[in-house]
Amino acid sequence: MTFRQFAFNNVLRNKRLYIAYFLSSMFTVMVFFTFAIFAFHPAFSGGSINENALFGMAVAGGIIYVFSFFFVLYSMSSFLQSRKKEFGLLMIQGASSGQIRLMVFLENILIGFVATVGGILAGLVFAKAILLIAENVLIINESLNFYFPTLAIVVTFISFIILFFFISVFVSFILRTKKLIDLIKGDKKSKGEPKASVILAVLAALLLIAGYGTALYVKGVQVVFALIPVIVVVTLGTYLLFTQLSVYIIRRLKNNKPIFWRKTNMLLFSDLSFRMKDNARTFFMVAIISTVAFSAIGTLYGFQSYLTTGVKQVNAYTYTYHPFLGDSEEVISQDIRTINSVLEEENVETKMEMMDLHYFDVMDDDSGILIVKASDYNRFAALIGEKEIQPNKNEVIVVEQSSAILMDGAKASETLIQTPIALENGQKVKPTQVIESEVLTEINGYYIVNDTIYDQLGNPIRSDMSAAWQADNVENDPIIEAGRKIEEQVPHKVFAVDYTIYEINKAYGPILFIGLFIGIVFFVSAGSFLYFRLFTDLDEDKRKFQAIAKIGLTQSELKKVVNRQIALLFLSPIVVALVHGAVALTALSHLFNYDLTMESSLVLGSFAVIQIIYFLIVRYFYVKQLKSAIS
Incomplete structure (x- = not known):
């Protein structure tokens, strides 16, 4: 078996972790490719869409590309974290650090190449449907007929191959700093139960209350002046919520014997408390990214509704x-x-x-x-x-x-x-x-x-x-x-x-379309972060529940503990993001003195339903893996 075959087999053996990374990367490539199809469409060269819309698409493509870099980098760091012991064993058997770096480099290049090709192919399959959607959303007079986007394929392929190449080089460079003892004990070293400061926990609650209160209290132009301070206060409060307040609440529940000793709560709270230090930063990042997605899409949709409804209210006649x-x-x-x-x-x-x-x-x-x-x-x-x-x-x-x-x-x-x-x-x-x-x-x-x-x-x-x-x-x-x-x-x-509303929608359509795609990319990426964090600890969970099953843990009790654990870890940052988004959109309604309840409910409700479906799918496969390990 050659070294390249060894790297290829490693990817196949770790397909459970790589599949989420691969699908998320492929989705990102597909979205970028979609923008490229629009930007290079022959119909646009004739001026059927304004230059500002094309510029907006180019900026959106740049945002997705830059975000993809950090997303892929985070994904790879999750894989490396879960494979420390594997790297340590390879070094014991004689593999040099250079060979391990080369293996990781080849693995990432392989995944990146397949994800890029897969994203382009998926974009081609759905290109006509996406063009039809864009034609209606952008309100373009001419039809966006399907064409073979040679230039879009070349630009997307080269851009993402370069991205994956630099990510691979960067990740390989990081591996040089790891010592053998750290690799061997990487998945067994206890990081200790996180400590929570009462002062910081109280500060987290006060910051969130102050931020929410200010955002909901200010009216009119005051919303603009309060925007930056509220964002800073709520962001800091969110970080302390996950790193301090949540830990403090868990510790208080653990100290409450009637709650802690009730049925399987001991397993639930002990595991949550132990994991919180690692998950807190991920939760914070997911909550903030999701809040940006919710608020951006809600703001764009709400502002469009405000403009069109306002025109209709002021002019009742045709x-x-x-x-x-x-x-x-x-x-x-x-x-x-x-x-x-x-x-x-x-x-x-x-x-x-x-x-x-x-x-x-x-x-x-x-x-x-x-x-x-x-x-x-x-x-x-x-x-x-x-x-x-x-x-x-x-x-x-x-x-x-x-x-x-x-x-x-x-x-x-x-x-x-x-x-x-x-x-x-x-x-x-x-x-x-x-x-x-x-x-x-x-x-x-x-x-x-x-x-x-x-x-x-x-x-x-x-x-x-x-x-x-x-x-x-x-x-x-x-x-x-x-x-x-x-x-x-x-x-x-x-x-x-009606003609005025048509012109408003025509001018606003590209902005809404671009914002929707960027928001979806952010939201999918946030869900992928949670998936990586959850499945990174799957092997450790298997060993833990195998040991507990030997002393009497039943299948129903296992399912109950795991369901609660996954729900808390998977949904808590999304719930925080939904609350943040609701407050942000309420503040927006105060700015324009226009009720955005329906628009906010539609946007936030849609994302909540999508996340719940995602959670149910992930929970099914996670529980299935644990049950198979115990049986």
């Missing part, structure tokens, strides 16, 4: 027309004929209403306050299904928009409700109630009065007009295309809400 100040009746009539002509051309059936807007001197304000008669309001309300209003004689209703600010930072309603309206005969009528409505949302607060009262207001100080069209039961594409043509032919006077 098309809204406002002429320029000073436009003649002839110009206005021509504009409306143009709009109707485009709608007819695109087969968009709409209902239309027009209203004269008159502003009156109510508060000695040169711009005046809009007063609308009930009949005009009801015509516009009927277009969008709003409830009609029938004010009594001498009754004045104030219409409030939630975002409307009139003067001195006060809401328009707060000022208008206290201001009576003077009539021509000298009589004054006082506002009686405030309502919220989507009618004329572009106006920052106005009055609605009975038609009889409206005729007694006198002459307005200025006048304007508004026209609105509401489409019914029409497909979205004609509405969007009509909006595009109308805004081109009647520029700066028409607001087409």
Whole structure:
């Protein structure tokens, strides 16, 4: 058997550890290759996607590449940790340190080569599906047809072969510092039960409470100023949570005899306490990486929802027309004929209403306050299904928009409700109630009065007009295309809400797409870290449970202990990350004064479900390995 065959057989014999490393590396290569397919797609050379999106993809590819370096490095260090005794035995049998380094180098090059080729092949298999998804998310007019991405293959292959080569060299260099005695006793040397400082444990709780409290308390622009301090405090608190507070809690539980001596709790707490020193840093890293993934994707998705929903809330009508100040009746009539002509051309059936807007001197304000008669309001309300209003004689209703600010930072309603309206005969009528409505949302607060009262207001100080069209039961594409043509032919006077949302999604799609892929890479990597930590200790667990089984541990008790142990080790950092992400997204909602509960629940819930499924799969194979060792 040659030395190369020996290295190859080593990979096969350690396939349990290498399979997670291989699949995670292959997934990373596939994601990078996907970005390369987009970047070099022939359709993009024609300008169907903006340069900022291409630049964003290039940056995302760079982030994935740099992150892949550290991910692979961490993965290899986990393998070396579990194979110390193997290296020591090889040295006893005459292998030199140079031969061991060469063996590790060849093993890593082999895994890296196969993972790179596998990632490229997987990318080619799923390329068309990914291109279809990208076509819809990026909202590209042209189809992203499948092509054979020769340049993308070359760039990906060379990039990751270089990455694995340098990782292999670096890992081989690390092995020179290990002494034989350390290698032989590497998996048997006790690192001792970790000690926990009461002061640091309390500090961890205080830091997390302070960070969470600040993030949830601040509103508006204060969120931006509190961002960096909160991140620093919560990050430090998270590190102390895993290194100090969790250890302290375990020790307290161990000292509680009714809990510690109950059934199999002694096995659970003793093992957790012993492992915590090694796992604490991994938990911290997984929690932070997962928090970044959750927060990034949640922020991008939430911000897109904020933009599109905000546009819809402020503009309830499909098309809204406002002429320029000073436009003649002839110009206005021509504009409306143009709009109707485009709608007819695109087969968009709409209902239309027009209203004269008159502003009156109510508060000695040169711009005046809009007063609308009930009949005009009801015509516009009927277009969008709003409830009609029938004010009594001498009754004045104030219409409030939630975002409307009139003067001195006060809401328009707060000022208008206290201001009576003077009539021509000298009589004054006082506002009686405030309502919220989507009618004329572009106006920052106005009055609605009975038609009889409206005729007694006198002459307005200025006048304007508004026209609105509401489409019914029409497909979205004609509405969007009509909006595009109308805004081109009647520029700066028409607001087409569906076309505006389409443009927002088109501009925002690449950012969301890139952020989603980077977040998924981070999340998968975090799950792989936990897998490596868990299976690195599998051989030691086998020996331990074999010994305990000899003194009466049953299969059901084994399964119960292992399930709890894996759940605590596998899910605790993810739970912390989910809490961090929920607080971060709540703070984001305070920044924009927009409820992100649905978006946050969708993002965090999706990741939680994925992680639970991952946990169930890992638990199944882990328990199966232990049961086979005991039987």
